[in-house]
Amino acid sequence: xxxxxxxxxxxNIAFIKYWGNKDQDLRIPxxxxxxxxxxxxxxxxxxxxxxxxxxxxxxxxxxxxxxxALQRVSKMLNRIRNIVEFNTFASVESENNFPxxxxxxxxxxxxxxxxxxxxxxAGLSLSExxxxxxxxxxxxxxxxxxxxxxxxxxAGTDHDSSYAYSIAGADxxxxxxxxxxxxxxxxxxxxxxxxxxxxxxxIQGARVKDANRRLEICRKALLERDFTVFxxxxxxxxxxxxxxxxxxxxxLYYWLPGTLEVMxxxxxxxxxxxxxxxxxxxxxxxxxxxxxxxxxxxxRELGSFPGVxxxxxxxxxxxxxxxxxxxxxV
Ligand code: DP6
Numbered sequence: 001x002x003x004x005x006x007x008x009x010x011x012n013i014a015f016i017k018y019w020g021n022k023d024q025d026l027r028i029p030x031x032x033x034x035x036x037x038x039x040x041x042x043x044x045x046x047x048x049x050x051x052x053x054x055x056x057x058x059x060x061x062x063x064x065x066x067x068x069a070l071q072r073v074s075k076m077l078n079r080i081r082n083i084v085e086f087n088t089f090a091s092v093e094s095e096n097n098f099p100x101x102x103x104x105x106x107x108x109x110x111x112x113x114x115x116x117x118x119x120x121x122a123g124l125s126l127s128e129x130x131x132x133x134x135x136x137x138x139x140x141x142x143x144x145x146x147x148x149x150x151x152x153x154x155a156g157t158d159h160d161s162s163y164a165y166s167i168a169g170a171d172x173x174x175x176x177x178x179x180x181x182x183x184x185x186x187x188x189x190x191x192x193x194x195x196x197x198x199x200x201x202x203i204q205g206a207r208v209k210d211a212n213r214r215l216e217i218c219r220k221a222l223l224e225r226d227f228t229v230f231x232x233x234x235x236x237x238x239x240x241x242x243x244x245x246x247x248x249x250x251x252l253y254y255w256l257p258g259t260l261e262v263m264x265x266x267x268x269x270x271x272x273x274x275x276x277x278x279x280x281x282x283x284x285x286x287x288x289x290x291x292x293x294x295x296x297x298x299x300r301e302l303g304s305f306p307g308v309x310x311x312x313x314x315x316x317x318x319x320x321x322x323x324x325x326x327x328x329x330v
Contacts, residue, residue: 005120006046009112010037010317011098012144012151013177013287015222015234015279016215017241020198020208022155027140028162030198031211032155034218035144037170038177039317043109045094047077047117053089060094076114076138084122092118098312107191111138112145112320120322131320132163140195148319150222152215170316173225174292179312180302182258182284189252191282194245201247207240227291231270231277234289238279245282256284258307269301 012035020030056074058065077090092114096106115135119126126134128147136143136153143163144151149170156162198204214237221230245252259280266278266288276290276298290298295313302308 002048002050003121003123004046004048005117006044006323007113007116007120007320008323009043009045009109009116009142009145009320010039011041011043011106011109012037012141012317013279013289013314014141014144014281015230015289016211016218016237017279017281018140018153019195019241019244020204021140021195022157024196026159026162027136028158029140029153029155030204030208032215033141033144033153034167034215034222035141035151035153036175036177037145037149037151037317037319038314039170040312040314041096041098041109041317043094043096043106043113044323045092045110045113045117047090047092047114047121049086049088049090049121051088053091056089057091058094059092061096072138073114076111076134077118079134079137080115080118080122080124084124086122090118090121107139108141108145111135111142114138115142116146116320116322128319129163129165132165133159135320136162136164139192141191146320149316152219166319167219168223170318173222173316175316176290176292176295177314178288178290178295178298178302179314180262180286180288180305180308181310181312182256182262182286182307184309189282194248194252194282197248197250197252198244200249201244203240203247204244207244210240227275231275231289234277234279235267242280252282254280254282254284256307258305259284259286261307262286262288262302262305265301265305269298274298274301 014035016034018029018033022028058070112135132143132146147166150168153164217233
């Protein structure tokens with residue numbers, strides 16, 4: 001019998017970043033991190049365990065995938081098949097409403113939606129914590145896309161202790177993430193490979209050692225809605241991660257000239273009194289974070305940059321959830 005389930009997940013933007021693993025295979029991170037789910041960006045995934053299949057199948061945005069992408073999905077399916085002790089293959093159909101591989105953490109929503117849909121299709125009924133652990137094994141940042149709103153991923157030391165939980169709901173603070181798209185090209189070095197290189201930087205140790213201090217400042221500022229403190233720590237954390245990337249061996253440069261132009265402008269605007277800060281993941285696009293009432297002003301300022309191809313506007317998003325009974329369009 002074919003057993004099907006579908007799920008929806010949002011990607012997230014980290015304010016305190018995850019970079020480097022203590023355990024590469026289980027994705028136990030070097031440090032705890034903190035993020036916000038992005039409501040307007042969605043991944044929808046349907047998983048069907050089908051006894052007639054001779055292997056797992058993956059269709060991503062309408063295109064059949066093989067090789068590394070399919071292997072990564074099969075690894076997650078194997079983990080679930082081991083739990084329920086069956087060996088039926090599955091077909092996985094997934095759609096993003098945003099560009100894949102452009103530094104908008106498509107792996108986070110991909111593995112959050114996949115772990116939710118696949119575990120349900122396999123007959124499991126996992127708690128949020130169990131789902132966050134499972135999603136983490138597919139993509140570290142996916143653990144943060146499981147709970148709602150503002151989320152902390154406690155690094156932990158093993159599979160059981162490494163999971164994410166919500167520290168505030170989506171309606172706690174009306175922050176906006178304006179994603180300035182500098183390039184939609186697929187990045188050269190994906191974050192999975194990047195994580196394995198983090199320890200090659202002589203400053204990763206210092207970044208990790210100081211991570212709890214930054215996390216505590218950021219969490220407090222977020223809970224107190226103190227944008228001034230929040231902005232400084234978010235930028236410092238981002239700069240530290242990129243300093244590690246740039247000093248790895250070989251060095252990783254994710255920025256393009258347009259990235260730096262926007263970063264510098266944001267600092268000037270903030271000095272002039274506009275509450276906005278930047279953060280950047282493993283790609284060239286800049287996430288400008290500001291209170292909702294400032295978003296139009298920030299967008300107007302950004303509009304004058306020739307390097308900015310377009311702007312995506314995101315607000316705090318909800319948790320990963322099942323779509324009942326199934327979802328149309330895939
Ligand atoms: C720079 O979660 O994409 O976005 O576990 O290998 O899938 P994998 O890596 P991933 O790493 C995210 C790195 C980051 C920072 C962050 O989101 O915390």
